[in-house]
Amino acid sequence: MLRQRTIRKPVHAIGIGVHTGDKVRMTLRPAAENTGISFVRTDVRASAPIRATAENVSDTTLSTSLGTGDVQVATVEHLMSALWGLGIDNLVVELSSEEVPIMDGSAAPFIYLISTVGIVEQQAPKQFIRIKRDIKVTQGDAEAVLKPYDGFKAAYTFVADHPVYNRHPKVSELDFSNISYVDQVSRARSFGLIKELPQAQAINKMLGSSLENAVGIDDFDVMNEGGLRYEDEFVKHKLLDVIGDLYLLGRPILGAFEGFKSGHALNNKLARALLRCEDAWEMTTYETPAVAEFGEPIMQPAAI
Ligand SMILES: [Zn+2]
The missing domain is CATH 3.30.230.20 (lpxc deacetylase, domain 1)
Incomplete structure (x- = not known):
């Protein structure tokens, strides 16, 4: 179990x-x-x-x-x-x-x-939350969907027209029975266009932002020394955010997420919509080791 x-x-x-x-x-x-x-x-x-x-x-x-x-x-x-x-x-x-x-x-x-x-x-x-039927929320042209799936996978489409974004993948689909979150997702950093920073700071946001805690992008390139950590770091960070926002459901999901331009607001709208539709999910546990691939192996203290 x-x-x-x-x-x-x-x-x-x-x-x-x-x-x-x-x-x-x-x-x-x-x-x-x-x-x-x-x-x-x-x-x-x-x-x-x-x-x-x-x-x-x-x-x-x-x-x-x-x-x-x-x-x-x-x-x-x-x-x-x-x-x-x-x-x-x-x-x-x-x-x-x-x-x-x-x-x-x-x-x-x-x-x-x-x-x-x-x-x-x-x-x-x-305990897991097993998705039993599709739940979809929208906000303008952005969409976020949860579907039944025996495991957990997440797909995301990042939409932004900018020379730097256009040089990197904007779509990612990850099935976590095949890939490691720690290796493939956890290192993806927040990112943003440097010219949008003053707008955020005008509303008292991003006051601590720097190239030490984000990928900064100017008109032509990534500003960080060393460039990106993954070729698809932007879309991977969007998936990292989705996973964090959905874990506010309190238990991991057994299901498939599909997001199109979804951000924190829509991710939360999806979680709340799911909780309201009690026929769309059930709480479950696993008696067999068949899903042992969920989550990383038990971690022993690192030798440091
Ligand atoms: Zn983030």
């Missing part, structure tokens, strides 16, 4: 919020089975934990934020994506400020951080 997972012991990281530019200390702590992922603001007195659920999404402007009452945590998507990739079900994430540290703009530093303490299996069976 596939069982739930948490981390072996607490682990810390320090970084900055990409939107606030503020320094933040993050502590990941093991959590009991069936408690899910939750965030705690240590800088807010008597802050109740904020559960990482699609219903708690409070803002989707350039990143996904969770909030209950006045307390918010921003930019949760890359960490959530890494937790999906490692098959982590239960975790407490403490933050000393309002935003998850951006690290290098991908999910890879979170994977590395967790690898330093390792992952443990718990007793309770791991």
